[in-house]
Amino acid sequence: MKKQVSLATEYTKGLWDQNPVFKQVLGMCPMLAVTVSAMNGIAMGLATTFVLVFSSLIISSIRKLIPSQVRIASYIVIIATFVTIVDLVMRAQFPALSKELGPYIPLIVVNCLILGRQEAFSSKNHPGRALMDALGMGSGFIIALTSLGAVREILGSRTLLGFQVLPDGFEPWLVMILPAGAFLTLGLMMGFLNFMVLRKKTREEKELLSRHLQEPKMSLAKGQEA
Amino acid sequence: MELILIFISAAIVNNFVLAYFLGICPFIGVSNKLSSAFPMGLATTFVMLLTAIVTWLIYHLILVPYDVVYLQYVSFILVVASLVQFVEMFIKKVSQPLYRALGIFLPLITTNCAILGLALFIVLKDYSFIQAVFYGLGAGAGFTLAISIMAGIREELELANVPKSFQGAPITLIVAGLLALAFMGFAGMISV
Secondary structure: OOOOOOHHHHHHHHHOOOOOOOOOOOOHHHHHHOOOOHHHHHHHHHHHHHHHHHHHHHHHHOOOOOOHHHHHHHHHHHHHHHHHHHHHHHHHHOHHHHHHHHHHOHHHHHOHHHHHHHHHOHHHOOHHHHHHHHHHHHHHHHHHHHHHHHHHHHHHHOEEOOEEOOOOOOOOOHHHHOHHHHHHHHHHHHHHHHHHHHHHHHHHHHHHHHHHHHOHHHHHHHHHHO | OHHHHHHHHHHHHOOOOOOOOOOHHHHHHOOOOHHHHHHHHHHHHHHHHHHHHHHHHHHHHHHOOOOOHHHHHHHHHHHHHHHHHHHHHHHHHHOHHHHHHHOOOHHHHHOOHHHHHHHHHHHHHOOOHHHHHHHHHHHHHHHHHHHHHHHHHHHHHOOOOOOHHHOOHHHHHHHHHHHHHHHHHHOOOOOO
16 A cells, blocks of 8 residues: 555645656746736646646546546647536637737646546546645646746746836846747746755755764665655 | 649648748657657658548548538548558568568657647648648657757767756656757747
8 A cells, every 4th residue: 555645735735845847857838938028927827727626637537537548648638628628618708818828828738747646646546636736736836836937927028917017127038038038037036946956955865965974874764864 | 833832831831840830749759869760750751642632532521521520530540540550561561671670669650749630730721632642751850850850869868967967858748848949949940
């Protein structure tokens, strides 16, 4: 029997430890394409989370009914159904936003983040757990999209969520709202996050090492635990 | 002439990977070596061509006449998934070495957003059948071009001294950014 983790952990792991974008490098296409502004990022994140949550719920509820040979096809049909719902609702309620996101809303169907979670998680866990996992992954995705969108919007058009945040004297970096800016910004952000994680790790290792030197017996027990 | 313009526009000016961000997953995942990136590009091109033909026929002969256009996402993705399966079986039958080279990539193509994106763009741009075929070919050529260039650069990158925190995905993204900058030079050359 696998060790059971609490429902809260299922949620929080998506935020950072297994953040879909920064850690697993999944769902890159919408991530790069729509993040010209923070608002677009939030909208895309919410749409993706909606699809992820509902398809996870459905798939984990009927996971025992789906024959494993046709599971991928069944997942895709379920996901595509929810994407169609999102697309139609957005077209009716937020026509401007829907036009701006264009074909990237239907492309949620092939977002590897969603299919990946179904295959790796929902198909093996009961609905409550799958719901928490989907919510966590969705939140992590929203965080990543919004932060990238915010950076690109501030530097590329001096605004954040439509409000001006940088003075008029600041010349907007045109490259930020072009495709190249998306790649560069995300690359730099990921590199920076890796840098922070590595630094924290080396510091912890150093601490552990110094403790090792002080109490050799204790450290041996610790090492076995790890 | 117009067909050639559509081809060049899809391949270079509006490159699927570098301008529309479609197919980023294989672009980052399979671009380690030129020897695997190029076959991946060819396999994708082949599937793209088939997708352009089949989805155009489905859209104009089934979905529009029966007024069920809202089913387009479900039907397109199913068609793409079964096409890929078919191509995989076909290659396995025809050429074992090719299957060993491409086999692992083919399932990946199903979730390649460039394929579904292609089908959606063809509907969006309201192309005729011949135009759709050339658009599919151009998009495939553009993908092959981008992933091969990327693989070439990454092979050289192996020898470079990349800071530890930038190894892997981050440096790949930055290289892709520089490539996108280079491809921006073509922007505005053709407006189709």
